[in-house]
Amino acid sequence: MKTLRTVADLRSALAGHRREGETIALVPTMGYLHEGHLSLVRAARERAGVVVVSLFVNPSQFNEAADLEAYPRDEARDVDLASAAGADILFAPALDEVYPQGFGTQVRVGGALTDRLEGAHRGAEHFHGVTTVVCKLMNMVGPDVAVFGQKDAQQALVLRRMVADLDMPVRIDVAPTVREPDGLALSSRNVRLHGDDRRRALALHRGLQAATAALAGGERDAARLTAAARSAMDELGVQPEYLALVDPGTLDPLDAVDGREALLAVAARVGDVRLIDNTILIPDPVHTDATVATCLS
Amino acid sequence: MKTLRTVADLRSALAGHRREGETIALVPTMGYLHEGHLSLVRAARERAGVVVVSLFVNPSQFNEAADLEAYPRDEARDVDLASAAGADILFAPALDEVYPQGFGTQVRVGGALTDRLEGAHRGAEHFHGVTTVVCKLMNMVGPDVAVFGQKDAQQALVLRRMVADLDMPVRIDVAPTVREPDGLALSSRNVRLHGDDRRRALALHRGLQAATAALAGGERDAARLTAAARSAMDELGVQPEYLALVDPGTLDPLDAVDGREALLAVAARVGDVRLIDNTILIPDPVHTDATVATCLS
Numbered sequence A, B: 001m002k003t004l005r006t007v008a009d010l011r012s013a014l015a016g017h018r019r020e021g022e023t024i025a026l027v028p029t030m031g032y033l034h035e036g037h038l039s040l041v042r043a044a045r046e047r048a049g050v051v052v053v054s055l056f057v058n059p060s061q062f063n064e065a066a067d068l069e070a071y072p073r074d075e076a077r078d079v080d081l082a083s084a085a086g087a088d089i090l091f092a093p094a095l096d097e098v099y100p101q102g103f104g105t106q107v108r109v110g111g112a113l114t115d116r117l118e119g120a121h122r123g124a125e126h127f128h129g130v131t132t133v134v135c136k137l138m139n140m141v142g143p144d145v146a147v148f149g150q151k152d153a154q155q156a157l158v159l160r161r162m163v164a165d166l167d168m169p170v171r172i173d174v175a176p177t178v179r180e181p182d183g184l185a186l187s188s189r190n191v192r193l194h195g196d197d198r199r200r201a202l203a204l205h206r207g208l209q210a211a212t213a214a215l216a217g218g219e220r221d222a223a224r225l226t227a228a229a230r231s232a233m234d235e236l237g238v239q240p241e242y243l244a245l246v247d248p249g250t251l252d253p254l255d256a257v258d259g260r261e262a263l264l265a266v267a268a269r270v271g272d273v274r275l276i277d278n279t280i281l282i283p284d285p286v287h288t289d290a291t292v293a294t295c296l297s
Helices: A007-019 A035-047 A065-070 A075-085 A118-122 A124-141 A150-165 A188-192 A196-200 A203-216 A222-234 A285-296 B007-019 B035-047 B065-070 B075-085 B118-122 B124-141 B150-165 B188-192 B196-200 B203-216 B222-234 B285-296
Strands: A002-004 A024-029 A050-055 A089-091 A105-109 A145-149 A171-175 A240-246 A262-270 A273-281 B002-004 B024-029 B050-055 B089-091 B105-109 B145-149 B171-175 B240-246 B262-270 B273-281
Touching: A002 A007, A007 A024, A007 A050, A007 A089, A007 A124, A024 A035, A024 A124, A035 A050, A035 A075, A035 A145, A035 A171, A050 A075, A050 A124, A075 A089, A089 A124, A105 A124, A105 A150, A105 B150, A118 A124, A118 A150, A118 A240, A124 A150, A145 A150, A150 A171, A150 A262, A150 A273, A150 B105, A188 A273, A203 A222, A203 A240, A203 A262, A203 A273, A222 A240, A222 A262, B002 B007, B007 B024, B007 B050, B007 B089, B007 B124, B024 B035, B024 B124, B035 B050, B035 B075, B035 B145, B035 B171, B050 B075, B050 B124, B075 B089, B089 B124, B105 B124, B105 B150, B118 B124, B118 B150, B118 B240, B124 B150, B145 B150, B150 B171, B150 B262, B150 B273, B188 B273, B203 B222, B203 B240, B203 B262, B203 B273, B222 B240, B222 B262
Parallel strands: A002 A089, A024 A050, A024 A145, A050 A089, A145 A171, B002 B089, B024 B050, B024 B145, B050 B089, B145 B171
Antiparallel strands: A105 B105, A240 A262, A262 A273, B240 B262, B262 B273
């Protein structure tokens, strides 16, 4: 695996592969790689002849200076992990390679996709920072496919909207959330969970599980499903910043799980670490058929 | 020349050329082609193996509904002209091919480049409309080079900023303004100049000429150069919306032509038609050397 620092070096490294018609995959990361990232690298490896992992802690998507400051970094470790997972190129540019003097362009996805959930709590600028840097990385690499994680479900939706709207010739694939054995969704921020906070951080997963169990028990109502989740979180003393049942394509709020898949998304602060998680609620097939029959009747 | 309507057809038509390593050039237009556009097509022809001319009247860059409504259209004529000038593909998509249901992404260049001159008078949204559609066209076509006209000098600067900032793998070339024999800069909007307005429209060029003559006579001061231009425009009863001496790279206002090239840009309404024009003021070499000597001393 090569570690490259400049767009020029990256492009020359890829030019030959592109001429040969090899498929190129991109896995954008902010580093401090964990098993979640590595699952994306492996998914990319299955899909492409050349796998590029980018490592760039993008300041413009941080809405809190303290979070950016505290974001963990360890490039030497990332090099070993990315290489072992099958990456061909680690692209780790410096800040001024990505945002040189005079930089002044922004790619924005507007509307509900960036206003709701994370957008409502971190501000839409967070997503504008994400779309801008990912658009740049796509143009630097020219991938056929880019792989993102389901843990950041809203981010994946926003990026798919950007790619469709700007006619970018790339496919976005989303890989499942990877969890610790106890269910905590992997996140680079988890290393900042100290003492009892590590245990309390389970609240998000427990909440999602409680709602899933309620659904399996026949509950369909959004208010009662989220109440079940809140109650489970409360047992660990964690209050959600948001906990919302929404359409997984549009993020429109749902009153109930009504025969189609629904996204249950949660964010919460545990100690000084902000965590997110989500699950797809799939209605029971029997109930689904009944609902469809009702709709058609 | 083929006329294509969909991104899918466009991409299949270009795929073979791209595999063969042929250079692809794009000339984005809003149609109603005139000799100015055709000079861009010929410039593209000299630079590339495949020349794509796009024809799309982009609603999002019009700040006045009446201007959009009145914008002249004649595709049959455009087909003949583009073909005769050497285009290989005319890409003329329908509105919903470019902006399908649910579209919600914008590419924005911020700061002085979009706030000043046209941005101050038409609003920065005009340029956001331009950058968004050009970003899309670039991604649809995947050109090696795109050719724009110097008449829209600010637009070319904004697009160069976008391409650099988003790392788009395309070069932007700018071709000189084409003029009528009497000096009027070609514009699709010129067909809307009726009666005496056609004669009065010369005011913009006459103003630029007056400033150029004043410079040749030794005048360097921005206020006096623009006063000379205003006076010439006034003779035709035309008042500029703006008339500004600026740095041709940053659009920063200049107090004088001080040894480097300066952009003198003008906009004015003649009848109900808004026109723009510009010229590069090049200081006299003797004066330039003197200025440099002064600066170095």
